[in-house]
Amino acid sequence: MSSTDNFSWTAYGPGKIQDKISRDIKTIIECLIEEYKPLAIIITGSFGKGEGSVLELNGEFHYLSDCEMVLVDHFPVKASKLRQTRIVISEKVAIDFELFHNFPTKYETSFLSELLYHPGFVSISAYDRRYSSLTVYGKDFLKTMPNYSATDIPVWEGIRQIWVRMCGALLSYHVIDSGSVNKLENVQAAYRVSRLIQANADALLIMAGSFHHSYAERAKMARQVLPDHFPALMKSLPDFSDSLDEVITAKLLPNQMKMKNLREMWDSYQKTTDLVLRFLLDEEYGIRFGSYEELPELYLASSDATSYYRPPGKWLQNIRNTYHLSRLNCKISPMKISRKWSHELLKIGRAHV
Numbered sequence: 001m002s003s004t005d006n007f008s009w010t011a012y013g014p015g016k017i018q019d020k021i022s023r024d025i026k027t028i029i030e031c032l033i034e035e036y037k038p039l040a041i042i043i044t045g046s047f048g049k050g051e052g053s054v055l056e057l058n059g060e061f062h063y064l065s066d067c068e069m070v071l072v073d074h075f076p077v078k079a080s081k082l083r084q085t086r087i088v089i090s091e092k093v094a095i096d097f098e099l100f101h102n103f104p105t106k107y108e109t110s111f112l113s114e115l116l117y118h119p120g121f122v123s124i125s126a127y128d129r130r131y132s133s134l135t136v137y138g139k140d141f142l143k144t145m146p147n148y149s150a151t152d153i154p155v156w157e158g159i160r161q162i163w164v165r166m167c168g169a170l171l172s173y174h175v176i177d178s179g180s181v182n183k184l185e186n187v188q189a190a191y192r193v194s195r196l197i198q199a200n201a202d203a204l205l206i207m208a209g210s211f212h213h214s215y216a217e218r219a220k221m222a223r224q225v226l227p228d229h230f231p232a233l234m235k236s237l238p239d240f241s242d243s244l245d246e247v248i249t250a251k252l253l254p255n256q257m258k259m260k261n262l263r264e265m266w267d268s269y270q271k272t273t274d275l276v277l278r279f280l281l282d283e284e285y286g287i288r289f290g291s292y293e294e295l296p297e298l299y300l301a302s303s304d305a306t307s308y309y310r311p312p313g314k315w316l317q318n319i320r321n322t323y324h325l326s327r328l329n330c331k332i333s334p335m336k337i338s339r340k341w342s343h344e345l346l347k348i349g350r351a352h353v
Contacts, residue, residue, distance in 0.1 A: 004022060004025060004026065004029075004136055007134065008050050009021040009022070009025070009047050009050060009052050010050070010051065010052045010053070010054055010252070011051060011252040011253055012054070012255075017054050017061065020061060020095075021047075021052065021095060024093035024094055024095040025047075025067065025095065025136070027089070027092055028067075028069065028089055028093060028097060029137055031089045032099075035085060036071055036073065038071040038072055039073050039074070039104065039139055039141075040072040040140070041070070041071060041072070041135070041136050041137035041138060042072060042102075042133050042134065042141070042142065043067060043070075043133060043134045043136055044133040045065065045068035045128075046065040046215075047065070047067045047068070047134075048068070048128075048132055048133040048134045049213060049215070051216065052065050053065040053191070053252070055184075055187060055255060056255055061094060062184060062187075062188075063095055063096040064187075064254055066096040067096065067097040069097055069098065069100070070100045070102050071099070071101045072102050072103070072104055072138070072141055073103070074103065076103075077101040082099045086099045121152055121153070122148045123157055124158075126145075127148050127152075127153060127213065129145070130145045130146070130147070131148075131213040132213035132214065150209065150210055150211035150212070151209045155203065155206055155280060155284045156284075157206060158199075158202055158205075158207065158280065159203055161199045161202055162196070162199045162200060162273065162276070162280075164199070165192075165195045165198070166196070166273070168192040168193075168195060169192050169193045169195075169196055169266075169270075172188060172192045175188075176189055176263055187254065187257065189262055190257065190259060190260065191254065191257070193265055193266055193269055194246065194247040194251070194269070196272070196273045197244055197247045197273075198215070198218075198219075198244070200240075200276040200277075201218065201219070201222040201244055202218060203280055204226055204229075204230060204233075204276065204280070205218060207229075207280065207283070207284065208226070208230075210225050215248060215252065216252060219244055219245070222241075223241055226240075230279075233275070233279050236275060237272055237275065239268070240272065243268070243269070246258065281295075281299075285299070285302050287299060287302055
């Protein structure tokens with residue numbers, strides 16, 4: 001087993017949080033080895049980057065980002081069995097984790113990118129999997145993956161991330177709307193809403209041909225790159241850089257997050273997201289829209305927007321059929337997102353019609 005003793009799971013460094021995460025992850029790894037005897041176990045996502053988000057509140061740890069663990073093996077494992085395994089192990093650990101299964105071929109080739117995109121393009125997930133995941137047991141399949149360039153990531157990947165963060169923000173909208181006084185609920189809501197700004201910056205970086213697997217490094221790049229590449233847009237968003245600093249602190253060091261009025265935060269970040277998303281769609285695809293309810297079909301009707309994807313038409317039809325869930329990796333359909341977002345952005349949207 002690869003030692004995880006010296007790996008920093010968060011930006012906090014040595015201390016109680018690091019020690020607790022290390023113990024929990026060791027427990028999970030031992031249980032998975034005993035149950036499955038896989039070829040490898042890989043940790044992806046924020047914890048694989050060493051940038052997991054953990055909040056300590058009243059002496060308790062709350063995981064704002066989950067730990068994504070992947071079993072790599074030749075033999076298929078049913079999703080129902082993985083869920084049951086997760087339930088059993090969760091009784092022994094405090095860390096929130098998700099459990100997935102991959103075949104070795106997913107690492108020997110750019111599985112998702114080659115299935116979804118034309119050769120020469122790569123998904124953010126494949127890019128992150130290559131450069132910011134950690135093999136904690138068995139063969140290091142990550143080394144067998146191709147070397148990717150940030151310039152190979154299509155702008156749609158950045159736009160898709162904005163949609164995902166819109167999902168997350170909307171999942172906490174009821175907290176903002178109700179004026180909840182529960183501190184944990186407010187912190188979780190602020191965390192989800194703040195990631196809109198991070199997604200905006202990421203998408204603009206991709207359009208500028210720049211990207212990095214680390215959240216911290218991407219924030220540094222954004223401060224340097226975005227004003228030069230998008231001067232007019234950045235001029236219309238004078239607080240963007242300061243907001244990004246606050247967002248990265250919330251992501252990497254939630255204990256140091258400065259709480260704002262959630263309604264004001266929602267209004268500000270929502271307006272920023274509206275401007276950035278419209279800019280990206282217009283600049284990249286020539287798509288202009290009024291209401292957000294128009295957006296899904298306008299995107300799918302655009303030959304420029306869908307040119308990244310592999311033919312034939314059946315694949316595009318599959319995108320249409322599964323657009324509401326699999327393409328966004330979230331529990332809320334884009335049409336529902338669009339309706340809610342349109343309701344909140346009604347006045348802003350009308351200004352752009």
